[in-house]
Amino acid sequence: EAGVTQFPSHSVIEKGQTVTLRCDPISGHDNLYWYRRVMGKEIKFLLHFVKESKQDESGMPNNRFLAERTGGTYSTLKVQPAELEDSGVYFCASSQNRGQETQYFGPGTRLLVL
Amino acid sequence: KQEVTQIPAALSVPEGENLVLNCSFTDSAIYNLQWFRQDPGKGLTSLLLIQSSQREQTSGRLNASLDKSSGRSTLYIAASQPGDSATYLCAVREGTDKLIFGTGTRLQVFP
Numbered sequence: 001e002a003g004v005t006q007f008p009s010h011s012v013i014e015k016g017q018t019v020t021l022r023c024d025p026i027s028g029h030d031n032l033y034w035y036r037r038v039m040g041k042e043i044k045f046l047l048h049f050v051k052e053s054k055q056d057e058s059g060m061p062n063n064r065f066l067a068e069r070t071g072g073t074y075s076t077l078k079v080q081p082a083e084l085e086d087s088g089v090y091f092c093a094s095s096q097n098r099g100q101e102t103q104y105f106g107p108g109t110r111l112l113v114l
Numbered sequence: 115k116q117e118v119t120q121i122p123a124a125l126s127v128p129e130g131e132n133l134v135l136n137c138s139f140t141d142s143a144i145y146n147l148q149w150f151r152q153d154p155g156k157g158l159t160s161l162l163l164i165q166s167s168q169r170e171q172t173s174g175r176l177n178a179s180l181d182k183s184s185g186r187s188t189l190y191i192a193a194s195q196p197g198d199s200a201t202y203l204c205a206v207r208e209g210t211d212k213l214i215f216g217t218g219t220r221l222q223v224f225p
Contacts, residue, residue: 104160105160
């Protein structure tokens with residue numbers, strides 16, 4: 001069974017540009033999560049999809065971040081325009097059911113904004 | 115607001131030692147607690163998941179305990195090996211589904 005995959009693995013962009021990150025969850029997992037770690041800080045929650053619906057987006061830092069999950073399969077996270085403080089590692093995770101199940105994490109996308 | 119703390123921040127030990135990594139959380143109203151391992155430049159690998167009703171979970175040389183009332187969890191690693199070198203993260207899940215992470219313990223096991 002394939003794990004959670006993320007693309008790209010690395011991205012280097014200039015301030016003001018747009019970047020789109022993609023996450024493919026484990027097949028059959030309705031729940032998809034985005035997290036990020038900025039330099040020197042702990043991993044923090046961004047948002048949670050149940051199928052194509054946003055269940056919780058309380059962790060989204062501002063309106064420069066837009067997450068979508070059309071069709072309830074893969075998800076994209078767009079940052080537009082990117083700022084220096086957006087640099088960090090963006091992780092995606094998925095789980096089959098809510099509540100008590102393990103969340104399985106992808107390898108992350110390392111974003112550097114110059 | 116839930117806060118998760120991990121002590122120590124870093125640990126360096128010789129191969130063969132038994133280790134205890136600590137995780138504490140401020141709000142005991144959790145659904146479960148999960149221990150992860152992260153290798154440099156890689157993603158997170160789930161090690162153990164303890165439900166709020168459980169006291170401990172074991173997997174191979176790893177044993178995780180949970181004392182919800184005191185807001186503590188420990189990860190015990192028996193007979194450490196150089197391959198155990200990684201950053202270990204604990205995360206608690208509350209009423210919503212999001213995980214709240216600690217800052218991690220960076221472990222180095224030298225031969």
